[in-house]
Amino acid sequence: xxxxxxxxxxxxxxxxxxxxxxxxxxxxxxxxxxxxxxxxxxxxxxxxxxxxxxxxxxxxxxxxxxxxxxxxxxxxxxxxxxxxxxxxxxxxxxxxxxxxxxxxxxxxxxxxxxxxxxxxxxxxxxxxxxxxxxxxxxxxxxxxxxxxxxxxxxxxxxxxxxxxxxxxxxxxxxxxxxxxxxxxxxxxxxxxxxxxxxxxxxxxxxxxxxxxxxxxxxxxxxxxxxxxxxxxxxxxxxxxxxxxxxxxxxxxxxxxxxxxxxxxxxxxxxxxxxxxxxxxxxxxxxxxxxxxxxxxxxxxxxxxxxxxxxxxxxxxxxxxxxxxxxxxxxxxxxxxxxxxxxxxxxxxxxxxxxxxxxxxxxxxxxxxxxxxxxxxxxxxxxxxxxxxxxxxxxxxxxxxxxxxxxxxxxxxxxxxxxxxxxxxxxxxxxxxxx
Numbered sequence: 527x528x529x530x531x532x533x534x535x536x537x538x539x540x541x542x543x544x545x546x547x548x549x550x551x552x553x554x555x556x557x558x559x560x561x562x563x564x565x566x567x568x569x570x571x572x573x574x575x576x577x578x579x580x581x582x583x584x585x586x587x588x589x590x591x592x593x594x595x596x597x598x599x600x601x602x603x604x605x606x607x608x609x610x611x612x613x614x615x616x617x618x619x620x621x622x623x624x625x626x627x628x629x630x631x632x633x634x635x636x637x638x639x640x641x642x643x644x645x646x647x648x649x650x651x652x653x654x655x656x657x658x659x660x661x662x663x664x665x666x667x668x669x670x671x672x673x674x675x676x677x678x679x680x681x682x683x684x685x686x687x688x689x690x691x692x693x694x695x696x697x698x699x700x701x702x703x704x705x706x707x708x709x710x711x712x713x714x715x716x717x718x719x720x721x722x723x724x725x726x727x728x729x730x731x732x733x734x735x736x737x738x739x740x741x742x743x744x745x746x747x748x749x750x751x752x753x754x755x756x757x758x759x760x761x762x763x764x765x766x767x768x769x770x771x772x773x774x775x776x777x778x779x780x781x782x783x784x785x786x787x788x789x790x791x792x793x794x795x796x797x798x799x800x801x802x803x804x805x806x807x808x809x810x811x812x813x814x815x816x817x818x819x820x821x822x823x824x825x826x827x828x829x830x831x832x833x834x835x836x837x838x839x840x841x842x843x844x845x846x847x848x849x850x851x852x853x854x855x856x857x858x859x860x861x862x863x864x865x866x867x868x869x870x871x872x873x874x875x876x877x878x879x880x881x882x883x884x885x886x887x888x889x890x891x892x893x894x895x896x897x898x899x900x901x902x903x904x905x906x907x908x909x910x911x912x913x914x915x916x917x918x919x920x921x922x923x924x925x926x927x928x929x930x931x932x933x934x935x936x937x938x939x940x941x942x943x944x945x946x947x948x949x950x951x952x953x954x955x956x957x958x959x960x
Contacts, residue, residue, distance in 0.1 A: 606684035609635025611676055617690035624666040624694045624781035624789060625734075630676055632658035635686070638677040644670050665738075665781025668789045669696040697789035701726075705777060705794050707924060711801040714766040715846040716925025717945045718775050718796075725756035726784040732958035735759060735784075740776040747771065752948075752956030754939050762945040762953060766927065767800040769820065801923060808908060810840060810932030813899050815888075815908065817918075827914045828899025830891070831930075832906035837863060840886065840906050843937030844929045844946035847922055851878040854887075858905065861885035871905060876912070877919035881928060882942040888928065890915035 610633045615622045628650070630640050637658040642650040644667065652662045658678075666672065676688040702723040707716060718741060726732045736751050741761055743749075749763040767773075774797045779790045806817045810831045817825040832840035857872045859865055861884055865872075879888040884906075891898075891909030898909055908928075910918060927946070930937070939947045954960060 606682045607634060607680050608684050609633070609637075609678035609680045609686045611678055611686060611688045613674060613676065613688070613690055615692045617692070619692040621695040622666070622692050623783075624668050624670075625783065626666075628652070628662040628666070628672075628674065630660040630674070632678045634681050636679045638679060639675075640677075641675045642672055644672055664778065666694050667780050668694050668700075668791055670694050695789075697791070698787040699785070699789075701782075701784040701788050701790045702792075703777070703779070703790070703794070705775060705796040707798050708796055709798060711799050711923060713847065713923050713925030713927060714769065714800055714803045714805070715844075715927035715943075715946060716767070716798075716800070717846075717943060718761040718773065719943070720759040720777060722757045722759075722784065724785065724788070726759075727756070727786070729958050731782070731784050732756070732759070734782050735779060736957060736959055738777070738779050738782065740778070742774045744772045750950070750954045750957060751959075752945070752953045753958060754944060754956070758940075760943075760945050764950050766803065766805075769800055769803050771800040773798055773800070800925075804922060804926040806926070806928045808840075808928060808930045810842075810902060810930060812932075813902065815910075825917075827910055827918070830894045830897045830899075830904055830909040831902045831933075832904050833902050835869075836935075838869060838905045839933055839935045840902070840904070840908065840930060841882070841935050841937035841941070842930050842933040843944075844927060845881040845886075845937060846943040846946070847924055847926045847928065848880045848883070848943060849924060850919065850922065851880065852876060852919070854878045854889075856885070856887075858885075861906075863905070869905060877910075877915040879919060879922055879928075881908075882937070884941050886942075888915070888918060 612631045612633075614629045615626070628642055630637065635658065637654070637660060640652060640660040642652060642662065644650070650662055650666065650672070651664045652660050654660050671691060671693045674690045674692075676686075678686045678688070680686060704721045706719040706721055720735070720739070726735060732753055736759065739751065739759075739761075743763075745768065747763045747768060749761055751759060751761045753759050774795075776793075776795045778793045780793050782790045784790060803820045804817065806815050808815045808829060808831065813829055813831070815827045815829045816823060817827070832838045854875050855872065856875050858867070858870050859872075863869045863871075875887070875889045875891070877890045881887060886906050886908070888908040888910065890912045891904065891907070892912050894903055894909045895911050897903045898911060903909075937947060938944065945953060948956065
């Protein structure tokens with residue numbers, strides 16, 4: 527039967543909603559009645575004036591009774607999760623090694639930008655890696671403070687900005703070096719030389735130097751880096767340079783360690799052009815120098831080379847003109863023949879072309895003109911007449927090649943620019959990367 531409905535002894539009233547059918551159970555339990563009330567249904571809603579109940583756990587509770595069908599559903603509030611950024615070295619780190627890479631990684635997000643600068647605003651190059659990572663692609667400067675700025679985006683689009691600062695170590699000693707040759711025109715035998723002021727102690731450190739060196743040649747020519755000793759790194763082509771070659775060298779070596787707490791702090795560069803091919807051949811047995819320019823004989827000169835003896839015999843081998851000096855005072859004490867020795871000398875010479883650090887030159891020797899072309903009487907130098915020596919001096923350049931044959935005393939690589947003592951395969955083996 528139909529009747530008034532109350533909930534909790536409170537009167538209820540109907541509200542009109544869309545048309546629907548209600549099934550009501552008969553009070554006698556004999557079935558169901560169907561009531562269709564027009565095109566709408568009166569739904570009962572409880573009306574009352576509930577009183578506020580006690581506070582539980584800081585939340586105010588109400589004593590109103592709410593039908594389970596009308597209880598509101600709580601909607602969670604969306605919280606944007608920031609990206610998680612990890613950097614190395616850590617913020618405020620000190621005594622950071624200049625050769626240690628700076629790395630950035632982001633989890634639960636996307637890496638947008640990374641900027642690393644020193645206090646002068648000079649930017650350090652870096653590149654993105656697999657995933658959301660970044661790593662420096664060049665070395666840092668010693669004794670320098672850097673600022674790292676990172677922008678990232680979280681998985682839900684929240685922006686994250688991170689900044690940190692760190693300082694690299696201050697070396698006890700600064701390693702110095704020179705690049706040879708400087709700008710200018712050189713001969714076909716002139717290698718690129720990186721000359722260090724002190725030894726590069728370990729093979730790993732020498733390999734690190736090689737990896738940083740940059741060299742281009744136009745036209746392109748095959749060649750290799752190699753070490754004459756622990757202080758001299760050189761690059762030579764497979765064979766002598768092609769005349770007209772342009773060579774450009776860059777040495778971004780700052781941040782490399784070359785010994786215990788000894789670091790390179792400077793970058794250098796050089797470029798030069800290879801001039802005409804000037805190759806002289808000295809036959810010490812026939813006492814003659816034959817000069818070829820671009821493969822063609824242009825002069826033959828009578829000479830006198832070093833007389834027999836362990837300290838005076840001229841060395842056999844392929845040498846390169848190291849320097850040109852129009853006047854020198856030659857003192858044998860500087861090459862191991864002291865004052866008081868029967869072979870001691872101290873003389874003024876002109877038109878000097880240095881071939882070894884041990885004192886061999888091609889130079890003017892008016893005192894030995896009578897022996898030139900017939901016998902060897904010098905202390906190791908190649909003597910020429912004043913006129914011939916002047917012509918040779920004025921037409922030669924650093925890097926021109928002078929080969930010697932006819933002596934049992936061999937030219938050692940470290941006695942001068944000794945790259946041509948080696949076959950190309952042996953020279954490649956001189957690399958610290960071999």
